[in-house]
Amino acid sequence: MTPKDALKGKKVFVYARVSTEGQEGTIPDQIKTVKAGLKKMGFNGKVTVFSEQQSGTKNPIENPKFRPELAKMLKEVHESKRPAIIVVRDVQRFSRDPYDLGELYNPLRRKNIPIISINENMVLGTKSNPEPQSDLLAPILVSAGGAEVSSRTKQTLQGMMRSREKGIFGGTPLSLYPKDDLEPRAELIRMMRAGVSGSETARRLNKSTSWVRKNRKQIETILVDGGDKLLDDWLETINLIRDLEIEKGAGTGPRATVRMKTVRRMTSGYLNNPNNFDKPTEEEIMNYFNNYNDFKKKS
Numbered sequence: 001m002t003p004k005d006a007l008k009g010k011k012v013f014v015y016a017r018v019s020t021e022g023q024e025g026t027i028p029d030q031i032k033t034v035k036a037g038l039k040k041m042g043f044n045g046k047v048t049v050f051s052e053q054q055s056g057t058k059n060p061i062e063n064p065k066f067r068p069e070l071a072k073m074l075k076e077v078h079e080s081k082r083p084a085i086i087v088v089r090d091v092q093r094f095s096r097d098p099y100d101l102g103e104l105y106n107p108l109r110r111k112n113i114p115i116i117s118i119n120e121n122m123v124l125g126t127k128s129n130p131e132p133q134s135d136l137l138a139p140i141l142v143s144a145g146g147a148e149v150s151s152r153t154k155q156t157l158q159g160m161m162r163s164r165e166k167g168i169f170g171g172t173p174l175s176l177y178p179k180d181d182l183e184p185r186a187e188l189i190r191m192m193r194a195g196v197s198g199s200e201t202a203r204r205l206n207k208s209t210s211w212v213r214k215n216r217k218q219i220e221t222i223l224v225d226g227g228d229k230l231l232d233d234w235l236e237t238i239n240l241i242r243d244l245e246i247e248k249g250a251g252t253g254p255r256a257t258v259r260m261k262t263v264r265r266m267t268s269g270y271l272n273n274p275n276n277f278d279k280p281t282e283e284e285i286m287n288y289f290n291n292y293n294d295f296k297k298k299s
Helices: 003-007 026-040 068-079 098-110 132-166 184-193 198-205 209-248 258-266 268-272 282-290
Strands: 011-018 047-053 084-088 115-117
Touching (some): 003 115, 011 068, 026 084, 047 068, 068 084, 068 098, 184 198, 184 209, 209 258, 209 268, 209 282, 258 282
Parallel strands (some): 011 047, 011 084, 084 115
Protein backbone atom coordinates (compact mmCIF):
# COMPACT_ATOMS: atom_id res chain seq x y z
CA MET A 1 0.00 0.00 0.00
CA THR A 2 1.36 3.42 -0.96
CA PRO A 3 1.28 6.39 1.44
CA LYS A 4 -1.25 8.05 -0.88
CA ASP A 5 -3.57 5.04 -0.64
CA ALA A 6 -3.13 4.88 3.16
CA LEU A 7 -4.34 8.49 3.52
CA LYS A 8 -7.74 7.97 1.89
CA GLY A 9 -10.61 8.67 4.26
CA LYS A 10 -8.29 9.08 7.27
CA LYS A 11 -8.08 11.72 9.99
CA VAL A 12 -4.45 12.84 9.87
CA PHE A 13 -2.34 13.35 13.00
CA VAL A 14 1.13 14.88 12.54
CA TYR A 15 3.88 14.35 15.12
CA ALA A 16 7.09 16.46 15.17
CA ARG A 17 9.90 16.13 17.71
CA VAL A 18 13.37 17.50 18.45
CA SER A 19 15.74 16.41 21.21
CA THR A 20 17.35 19.67 22.31
CA GLU A 21 16.64 23.39 22.59
CA GLY A 22 19.20 24.03 19.90
CA GLN A 23 17.03 22.04 17.49
CA GLU A 24 13.80 23.72 18.51
CA GLY A 25 13.72 25.83 15.37
CA THR A 26 13.50 22.70 13.23
CA ILE A 27 10.01 21.80 14.50
CA PRO A 28 8.33 24.26 12.09
CA ASP A 29 10.57 22.88 9.34
CA GLN A 30 9.46 19.33 10.17
CA ILE A 31 5.80 20.30 10.04
CA LYS A 32 6.35 22.20 6.79
CA THR A 33 8.06 19.14 5.25
CA VAL A 34 5.22 16.86 6.34
CA LYS A 35 2.52 19.19 4.99
CA ALA A 36 4.40 19.57 1.69
CA GLY A 37 4.68 15.78 1.45
CA LEU A 38 0.96 15.37 2.14
CA LYS A 39 0.11 17.98 -0.50
CA LYS A 40 2.30 16.16 -3.01
CA MET A 41 0.21 13.05 -2.34
CA GLY A 42 -2.94 15.01 -3.10
CA PHE A 43 -4.04 15.51 0.52
CA ASN A 44 -5.37 19.01 1.20
CA GLY A 45 -7.43 18.39 4.33
CA LYS A 46 -6.86 19.59 7.89
CA VAL A 47 -4.26 17.96 10.11
CA THR A 48 -3.93 17.79 13.90
CA VAL A 49 -0.36 18.61 14.91
CA PHE A 50 1.49 17.55 18.06
CA SER A 51 5.08 18.68 18.67
CA GLU A 52 7.59 18.71 21.54
CA GLN A 53 11.20 18.94 22.59
CA GLN A 54 11.95 15.51 24.03
CA SER A 55 14.48 12.74 23.49
CA GLY A 56 13.38 10.04 21.07
CA THR A 57 14.73 7.45 23.50
CA LYS A 58 12.01 8.36 26.03
CA ASN A 59 8.92 6.15 26.21
CA PRO A 60 5.69 7.59 27.68
CA ILE A 61 4.56 4.06 28.54
CA GLU A 62 7.44 3.88 31.04
CA ASN A 63 6.78 7.32 32.51
CA PRO A 64 3.86 9.67 31.75
CA LYS A 65 6.29 12.63 32.02
CA PHE A 66 8.20 11.32 29.01
CA ARG A 67 7.02 12.86 25.73
CA PRO A 68 3.63 14.08 26.98
CA GLU A 69 2.61 15.35 23.53
CA LEU A 70 3.17 11.90 22.03
CA ALA A 71 1.10 10.36 24.83
CA LYS A 72 -1.66 12.92 24.22
CA MET A 73 -1.64 12.24 20.49
CA LEU A 74 -1.77 8.46 20.93
CA LYS A 75 -4.77 8.85 23.24
CA GLU A 76 -6.62 10.98 20.69
CA VAL A 77 -5.69 8.63 17.86
CA HIS A 78 -7.06 5.61 19.72
CA GLU A 79 -10.24 7.49 20.65
CA SER A 80 -10.83 8.94 17.18
CA LYS A 81 -14.27 8.12 15.75
CA ARG A 82 -12.87 8.37 12.23
CA PRO A 83 -10.14 6.03 10.97
CA ALA A 84 -6.86 7.68 11.92
CA ILE A 85 -3.34 7.81 10.57
CA ILE A 86 -0.09 9.26 11.98
CA VAL A 87 2.36 11.13 9.74
CA VAL A 88 5.97 11.95 10.66
CA ARG A 89 8.83 13.48 8.73
CA ASP A 90 10.95 10.39 9.39
CA VAL A 91 10.42 7.30 11.49
CA GLN A 92 13.05 8.41 14.05
CA ARG A 93 10.75 11.27 15.07
CA PHE A 94 8.39 8.61 16.44
CA SER A 95 11.11 6.67 18.29
CA ARG A 96 14.88 6.30 18.52
CA ASP A 97 14.68 2.89 20.19
CA PRO A 98 13.58 -0.21 18.22
CA TYR A 99 12.11 -1.85 21.34
CA ASP A 100 10.10 1.27 22.13
CA LEU A 101 9.01 1.47 18.49
CA GLY A 102 7.44 -1.97 18.80
CA GLU A 103 5.86 -1.20 22.17
CA LEU A 104 4.40 2.09 20.97
CA TYR A 105 3.32 0.90 17.53
CA ASN A 106 1.85 -2.54 18.24
CA PRO A 107 -1.37 -1.14 19.82
CA LEU A 108 -1.77 1.07 16.74
CA ARG A 109 -1.05 -1.84 14.43
CA ARG A 110 -3.75 -3.95 16.09
CA LYS A 111 -6.30 -1.14 15.60
CA ASN A 112 -5.22 -0.71 11.96
CA ILE A 113 -3.77 2.77 12.53
CA PRO A 114 -0.76 3.10 10.21
CA ILE A 115 2.21 5.48 10.36
CA ILE A 116 3.47 7.26 7.26
CA SER A 117 7.07 8.46 7.04
CA ILE A 118 7.41 11.27 4.50
CA ASN A 119 11.20 11.12 4.04
CA GLU A 120 11.33 7.33 3.75
CA ASN A 121 8.15 7.31 1.63
CA MET A 122 6.80 4.28 3.44
CA VAL A 123 3.83 3.07 5.44
CA LEU A 124 4.23 0.89 8.52
CA GLY A 125 1.96 -2.11 8.17
CA THR A 126 -1.11 -2.90 10.25
CA LYS A 127 -2.86 -6.14 11.14
CA SER A 128 -5.24 -5.96 8.17
CA ASN A 129 -2.70 -4.36 5.80
CA PRO A 130 0.76 -5.78 6.54
CA GLU A 131 3.78 -4.16 4.89
CA PRO A 132 6.64 -6.67 5.33
CA GLN A 133 9.29 -4.49 3.67
CA SER A 134 8.45 -1.37 5.71
CA ASP A 135 8.08 -3.38 8.91
CA LEU A 136 11.57 -4.77 8.36
CA LEU A 137 13.14 -1.44 7.38
CA ALA A 138 11.64 0.76 10.14
CA PRO A 139 13.41 -0.93 13.11
CA ILE A 140 16.70 -0.83 11.17
CA LEU A 141 16.36 2.94 10.61
CA VAL A 142 15.41 3.45 14.25
CA SER A 143 18.31 1.28 15.44
CA ALA A 144 20.75 3.31 13.36
CA GLY A 145 19.53 6.53 14.99
CA GLY A 146 19.48 4.96 18.46
CA ALA A 147 23.02 3.66 18.03
CA GLU A 148 24.16 7.19 17.18
CA VAL A 149 22.50 8.58 20.32
CA SER A 150 23.89 5.77 22.50
CA SER A 151 27.36 6.33 21.09
CA ARG A 152 27.22 10.08 21.84
CA THR A 153 25.97 9.38 25.37
CA LYS A 154 28.74 6.85 25.97
CA GLN A 155 31.37 9.26 24.62
CA THR A 156 30.07 12.04 26.89
CA LEU A 157 30.23 9.79 29.97
CA GLN A 158 33.71 8.61 29.04
CA GLY A 159 34.81 12.23 28.58
CA MET A 160 33.44 13.13 32.01
CA MET A 161 35.31 10.22 33.57
CA ARG A 162 38.56 11.24 31.89
CA SER A 163 38.06 14.83 32.98
CA ARG A 164 37.45 13.72 36.55
CA GLU A 165 40.66 11.69 36.52
CA LYS A 166 42.51 14.84 35.41
CA GLY A 167 40.96 16.90 38.19
CA ILE A 168 38.43 18.76 36.06
CA PHE A 169 35.07 19.65 37.55
CA GLY A 170 32.09 19.66 35.18
CA GLY A 171 30.60 22.88 36.52
CA THR A 172 31.44 26.56 36.85
CA PRO A 173 34.98 27.19 38.16
CA LEU A 174 35.12 28.59 41.67
CA SER A 175 35.57 32.38 41.66
CA LEU A 176 38.69 33.46 43.58
CA TYR A 177 37.94 37.21 43.58
CA PRO A 178 41.38 38.45 42.50
CA LYS A 179 40.15 42.07 42.56
CA ASP A 180 39.18 41.90 46.26
CA ASP A 181 41.74 43.10 48.78
CA LEU A 182 41.28 39.90 50.83
CA GLU A 183 40.18 36.45 49.72
CA PRO A 184 36.61 36.43 51.13
CA ARG A 185 36.45 32.74 52.08
CA ALA A 186 39.37 33.08 54.49
CA GLU A 187 37.56 36.05 56.05
CA LEU A 188 34.32 34.05 56.14
CA ILE A 189 36.05 31.26 58.07
CA ARG A 190 37.47 33.77 60.54
CA MET A 191 33.99 35.21 61.13
CA MET A 192 32.43 31.76 61.43
CA ARG A 193 34.91 30.93 64.19
CA ALA A 194 34.17 34.26 65.89
CA GLY A 195 30.44 33.53 65.85
CA VAL A 196 29.50 36.45 63.58
CA SER A 197 25.97 36.12 62.20
CA GLY A 198 25.35 35.39 58.50
CA SER A 199 23.76 38.77 57.77
CA GLU A 200 26.57 40.67 59.54
CA THR A 201 29.17 38.55 57.72
CA ALA A 202 27.50 39.39 54.40
CA ARG A 203 27.58 43.10 55.27
CA ARG A 204 31.25 43.07 56.26
CA LEU A 205 32.31 41.09 53.19
CA ASN A 206 30.02 43.03 50.86
CA LYS A 207 28.51 39.75 49.67
CA SER A 208 24.94 38.51 49.52
CA THR A 209 23.49 36.39 52.32
CA SER A 210 23.00 33.59 49.78
CA TRP A 211 26.73 33.72 48.98
CA VAL A 212 27.48 33.42 52.71
CA ARG A 213 25.08 30.47 53.10
CA LYS A 214 26.45 28.64 50.07
CA ASN A 215 30.09 29.04 51.08
CA ARG A 216 29.46 28.27 54.75
CA LYS A 217 27.84 25.02 53.66
CA GLN A 218 30.89 24.11 51.54
CA ILE A 219 33.29 24.98 54.36
CA GLU A 220 31.27 22.94 56.86
CA THR A 221 31.30 19.95 54.48
CA ILE A 222 35.08 20.21 54.11
CA LEU A 223 35.50 20.33 57.90
CA VAL A 224 33.25 17.32 58.44
CA ASP A 225 35.00 15.22 55.79
CA GLY A 226 38.62 16.32 56.25
CA GLY A 227 38.92 18.55 59.29
CA ASP A 228 41.15 21.58 59.68
CA LYS A 229 43.96 19.99 57.65
CA LEU A 230 41.83 19.69 54.51
CA LEU A 231 40.44 23.19 55.02
CA ASP A 232 43.93 24.67 55.41
CA ASP A 233 45.13 22.84 52.28
CA TRP A 234 42.11 24.12 50.35
CA LEU A 235 42.72 27.74 51.41
CA GLU A 236 46.41 27.41 50.61
CA THR A 237 45.58 26.24 47.07
CA ILE A 238 43.02 29.00 46.61
CA ASN A 239 45.57 31.63 47.61
CA LEU A 240 48.26 30.11 45.42
CA ILE A 241 46.08 30.25 42.30
CA ARG A 242 44.61 33.60 43.31
CA ASP A 243 48.09 35.12 43.63
CA LEU A 244 48.92 33.78 40.18
CA GLU A 245 45.73 35.35 38.82
CA ILE A 246 46.58 38.70 40.38
CA GLU A 247 50.07 38.58 38.92
CA LYS A 248 49.19 37.24 35.45
CA GLY A 249 45.59 38.41 34.90
CA ALA A 250 42.08 37.47 36.02
CA GLY A 251 41.19 33.84 35.40
CA THR A 252 37.54 34.32 34.51
CA GLY A 253 35.52 36.27 31.99
CA PRO A 254 36.49 37.57 28.51
CA ARG A 255 39.72 39.19 29.79
CA ALA A 256 41.09 35.91 31.14
CA THR A 257 44.35 34.72 29.69
CA VAL A 258 44.37 31.32 28.03
CA ARG A 259 47.03 30.22 30.51
CA MET A 260 44.95 31.15 33.56
CA LYS A 261 41.82 29.61 32.05
CA THR A 262 43.79 26.38 31.71
CA VAL A 263 45.00 26.56 35.32
CA ARG A 264 41.47 27.23 36.55
CA ARG A 265 40.06 24.36 34.47
CA MET A 266 42.67 21.82 35.55
CA THR A 267 42.27 22.70 39.25
CA SER A 268 38.48 23.15 39.18
CA GLY A 269 37.83 19.70 40.65
CA TYR A 270 39.84 20.34 43.81
CA LEU A 271 38.65 23.93 44.26
CA ASN A 272 34.99 22.93 43.98
CA ASN A 273 35.23 19.64 45.84
CA PRO A 274 38.50 19.05 47.75
CA ASN A 275 36.95 16.01 49.41
CA ASN A 276 36.98 14.01 46.16
CA PHE A 277 40.00 15.36 44.26
CA ASP A 278 43.73 15.34 44.95
CA LYS A 279 45.34 18.62 45.95
CA PRO A 280 47.30 20.09 43.03
CA THR A 281 50.91 20.87 43.86
CA GLU A 282 52.58 24.20 43.08
CA GLU A 283 54.68 22.41 40.44
CA GLU A 284 51.54 21.05 38.76
CA ILE A 285 49.88 24.46 38.78
CA MET A 286 52.90 26.09 37.15
CA ASN A 287 53.06 23.24 34.65
CA TYR A 288 49.43 23.96 33.67
CA PHE A 289 50.34 27.65 33.29
CA ASN A 290 53.61 27.26 31.39
CA ASN A 291 52.55 24.34 29.17
CA TYR A 292 48.92 25.36 28.73
CA ASN A 293 48.73 24.02 25.15
CA ASP A 294 49.03 20.49 26.56
CA PHE A 295 46.09 21.03 28.88
CA LYS A 296 43.78 23.66 27.42
CA LYS A 297 40.30 22.61 26.37
CA LYS A 298 40.20 21.13 22.89
CA SER A 299 37.39 22.23 20.58
